[in-house]
Amino acid sequence: MKIKSILIANRGEIAIRIIRTAREMGIKSYVIKTNKEPNAWYLEEADEIIDFSETINDTLPDFLDMEKIISNAKKRKVDSIHPGYGFLAENPDFARRCEEEGIIFIGPSHDAIYRMGNKTIAKELAKAHDVPLLGGSAGSVRDPEEAIEIARKVGFPIILKAAAGGGGRGMRVVEKEKDMERMFTLATNEAAKAFNNPDVFIEKFVREPRHIEFQILADKHGNVVHLGERECSVQRKHQKLLEESPSPALDKALRKKMGDAAIRIAKSVNYYSAGTVEFLLDDKNHFSFMEMNTRIQVEHPVTEMVTGIDLIEQMILIAQGEKLAFAQKDIKLNGWAIEWRINAEDVQSGFSPSLGTIEKISWPQDDHIRVDTGVRDGSVITPYYDSMIAKLIVHGEDREKALQRSSLAIRKFWIKGTKTTLAFCRAVLQNKNFRKGTFNTSFLSKELKLHYHHEPDEAMLAAFFATYDYAREFDENEEKSLHVKKGKEISPWVLNKRLS
Amino acid sequence: MAREPKKKTQSKLIALSSTNKVYEFKTPLEKRINYKGEKVDIKLREDPNGFSYIVWKNKKYMLDVIEKNQNKYTVMINGVWHSFSVETPVSLKRRRFLEQQGDTSSSVAIEAPMPGKIIDILVEEGADVKEGEPIIILEAMKMQNEILCHVSGIVKSVEVKKGDSVMKDDVMIDIQRA
Numbered sequence: 001m002k003i004k005s006i007l008i009a010n011r012g013e014i015a016i017r018i019i020r021t022a023r024e025m026g027i028k029s030y031v032i033k034t035n036k037e038p039n040a041w042y043l044e045e046a047d048e049i050i051d052f053s054e055t056i057n058d059t060l061p062d063f064l065d066m067e068k069i070i071s072n073a074k075k076r077k078v079d080s081i082h083p084g085y086g087f088l089a090e091n092p093d094f095a096r097r098c099e100e101e102g103i104i105f106i107g108p109s110h111d112a113i114y115r116m117g118n119k120t121i122a123k124e125l126a127k128a129h130d131v132p133l134l135g136g137s138a139g140s141v142r143d144p145e146e147a148i149e150i151a152r153k154v155g156f157p158i159i160l161k162a163a164a165g166g167g168g169r170g171m172r173v174v175e176k177e178k179d180m181e182r183m184f185t186l187a188t189n190e191a192a193k194a195f196n197n198p199d200v201f202i203e204k205f206v207r208e209p210r211h212i213e214f215q216i217l218a219d220k221h222g223n224v225v226h227l228g229e230r231e232c233s234v235q236r237k238h239q240k241l242l243e244e245s246p247s248p249a250l251d252k253a254l255r256k257k258m259g260d261a262a263i264r265i266a267k268s269v270n271y272y273s274a275g276t277v278e279f280l281l282d283d284k285n286h287f288s289f290m291e292m293n294t295r296i297q298v299e300h301p302v303t304e305m306v307t308g309i310d311l312i313e314q315m316i317l318i319a320q321g322e323k324l325a326f327a328q329k330d331i332k333l334n335g336w337a338i339e340w341r342i343n344a345e346d347v348q349s350g351f352s353p354s355l356g357t358i359e360k361i362s363w364p365q366d367d368h369i370r371v372d373t374g375v376r377d378g379s380v381i382t383p384y385y386d387s388m389i390a391k392l393i394v395h396g397e398d399r400e401k402a403l404q405r406s407s408l409a410i411r412k413f414w415i416k417g418t419k420t421t422l423a424f425c426r427a428v429l430q431n432k433n434f435r436k437g438t439f440n441t442s443f444l445s446k447e448l449k450l451h452y453h454h455e456p457d458e459a460m461l462a463a464f465f466a467t468y469d470y471a472r473e474f475d476e477n478e479e480k481s482l483h484v485k486k487g488k489e490i491s492p493w494v495l496n497k498r499l500s
Numbered sequence: 501m502a503r504e505p506k507k508k509t510q511s512k513l514i515a516l517s518s519t520n521k522v523y524e525f526k527t528p529l530e531k532r533i534n535y536k537g538e539k540v541d542i543k544l545r546e547d548p549n550g551f552s553y554i555v556w557k558n559k560k561y562m563l564d565v566i567e568k569n570q571n572k573y574t575v576m577i578n579g580v581w582h583s584f585s586v587e588t589p590v591s592l593k594r595r596r597f598l599e600q601q602g603d604t605s606s607s608v609a610i611e612a613p614m615p616g617k618i619i620d621i622l623v624e625e626g627a628d629v630k631e632g633e634p635i636i637i638l639e640a641m642k643m644q645n646e647i648l649c650h651v652s653g654i655v656k657s658v659e660v661k662k663g664d665s666v667m668k669d670d671v672m673i674d675i676q677r678a
Contacts (some may be wrong), residue, residue, distance in 0.1 A: 169643065182634070186637070186644055186646070189619065189637075189644060190643075190644045193639075193644075237643070346581075348580070348581060349613060349614075350613060352613050352614035352640070352668070353614055353615065353640055353641045355615065359550075360549060360550055360551055362549055362551070383615065383640075383641070386641060387641055411578075414551050414562050415579075416550075416551060416552075416564045417564070419566065419576070419579075419581060420579060422579040423578070423579040423580045426578075426579070452579075452580050453580070454577070454578065454580040457535075457556060457557075458561060458577040458578055458580060458582075459517065459521070459523075459577075459582050460523055460535065461542070461554050461556055461561055461563075461577055462575040462576075462577045462581075462582035462584070463515035463517065463523035463525075463575075463582065463584055464515070464523070464525060464533065464542055465544075465554065465563060465565075465573075465575050465577075466515050466573035466575050466584045466586055467513045467514075467515045467523070467525050467529065467584075467586050468525075468529055468544075469565070469568070469573070470513070470571055470573070470586040471513060471527065471528075471529055471586075483513065483527045483528055483529060484527075484528055484529050
């Protein structure tokens with residue numbers, strides 16, 4: 001059945017990203033308006049708005065209210081639902097409820113979501129299909145005492161992970177036995193809060209691995225391909241900050257080995273739609289299966305840039321029941337792509353969230369640059385959602401070229417009104433080992449000493465501006481010109497109209 | 501008739517950075533300044549889209565004012581913020597004197613590093629705490645963050661309770677330095 005309309009159960013940049021492809025395919029898009037951000041940009045981009053902002057539901061956030069979303073889709077006779085990432089994207093009940101109500105869920109089957117979402121089942125499947133795994137608990141762990149018992153067998157350090165988790169939440173590394181009780185409580189609390197399920201399991205913690213993931217596309221007819229890997233090792237507390245494709249760590253042989261393993265994982269649950277298989281890669285190039293993400297990923301654009309394949313379009317075609325139009329041999333990785341996540345965070349204060357209003361945002365535009373964003377001039381950064389403002393994706397013929405273009409693009413990426421991670425991006429680009437491609441997940445904590453970059457003159461220029469502005473205002477108030485020469489003003493320019 | 505300011509005290513302004521770096525500028529301010537032995541022009545500009553920038557040695561530096569309160573400034577240049585207080589030679593002297601006086605106080609406030617919600621308080625009033633010890637769990641942007649104590653001492657007072665929402669820089673706990 002050809003899809004004619006999509007309800008996007010998401011917001012921000014990913015809603016706009018899905019709308020863009022829907023529009024190209026002639027599909028009508030619906031989005032949900034919430035009282036958290038009633039003026040958000042994604043609302044204007046969609047063809048139709050479903051208004052949830054009238055009713056305030058404190059117990060269940062709008063994008064998690066599956067019955068309300070489904071009943072609204074039915075009322076408007078919307079064919080299909082795309083969940084984006086986060087929210088209901090990996091909730092098997094939501095996929096099942098869509099199927100029951102005759103709405104096409106643009107994603108995998110509820111059964112595949114369930115089995116890959118349950119880390120214990122996923123690991124058993126990996127084991128049964130000859131995919132390498134790390135040692136750890138057989139299932140979820142009851143209490144700190146049991147955790148200590150297992151950790152002694154596996155050997156410290158270990159990592160506690162939310163059984164229903166993902167995205168770094170509910171994860172804690174435990175180095176010593178005496179830290180177990182505290183870390184166990186933190187991990188279970190966070191898991192309960194984030195995933196409604198406090199279960200955690202134990203895994204051997206690999207020190208300083210790389211995080212490599214493979215993009216999978218599979219149709220409903222048993223065809224599965226991989227679209228190469230993404231290098232996601234630059235992370236802070238398991239939150240990715242930039243991703244690239246391909247990875248500087250892989251050669252053709254290793255890519256084939258890991259890609260084949262990823263395909264075996266997908267086949268083990270009769271997977272269809274887009275999905276991602278995550279691996280850890282140690283310094284001896286041994287890889288172990290971590291988990292499969294059964295959704296579109298934030299970092300999907302780097303894969304699109306090197307393969308030329310629109311992943312959202314493929315998800316829609318697969319959901320319609322079409323066969324993949326290409327086989328593994330047709331997939332070519334062309335050049336290099338890097339995605340820089342630009343978050344509203346204060347990198348000078350430990351990446352703490354920086355709320356406020358994006359007064360202005362602009363970036364350089366050319367054929368090698370793609371920017372996916374959900375904000376524009378005047379957009380408000382709310383505390384209700386994550387801190388990502390934009391993704392800057394840069395392509396080059398090779399890694400060096402992609403890095404050069406990234407430096408230029410970051411320099412010309414201007415945001416006024418909030419602190420962002422742009423200064424962090426500059427620091428990464430200055431780092432020798434990053435440029436060489438020799439880095440792993442310890443990059444931020446060990447390699448990158450200073451998490452932001454500035455040149456010596458910049459501090460002086462800031463000091464000059466502060467002094468100038470103070471002097472000008474002082475003179476204005478006192479109707480004197482003690483500090484700034486009258487008629488010889490540096491510019492007629494009044495920056496601080498907006499400031500009180 | 502306006503009195504002429506005393507030349508010695510008003511002839512310069514000082515930007516004192518949060519890391520205690522001193523930047524001195526002669527007044528009245530001019531667009532050409534002496535910097536590391538050379539005379540260089542500073543140009544302030546605004547582009548058609550309303551972005552402000554400085555031109556310095558033929559390079560553009562993106563400029564934004566994040567905070568401004570009397571003589572306190574946080575200015576962002578190319579995405580990195582710098583905090584200053586702008587002082588006259590007299591006010592700087594006074595400030596330095598007051599800071600010395602203040603040093604005898606041994607109470608240290610543990611402030612919220614980010615806005616969030618207090619999930620748990622791990623210490624009680626009167627408890628001994630060591631530097632690096634977790635004292636509060638603060639939830640912000642969907643993450644539970646351990647707030648570590650940055651001094652050793654005794655908990656003098658706990659200013660928050662479980663479930664409280666805090667803003668950045670709110671005092672959560674006072675520690676009597678050991």
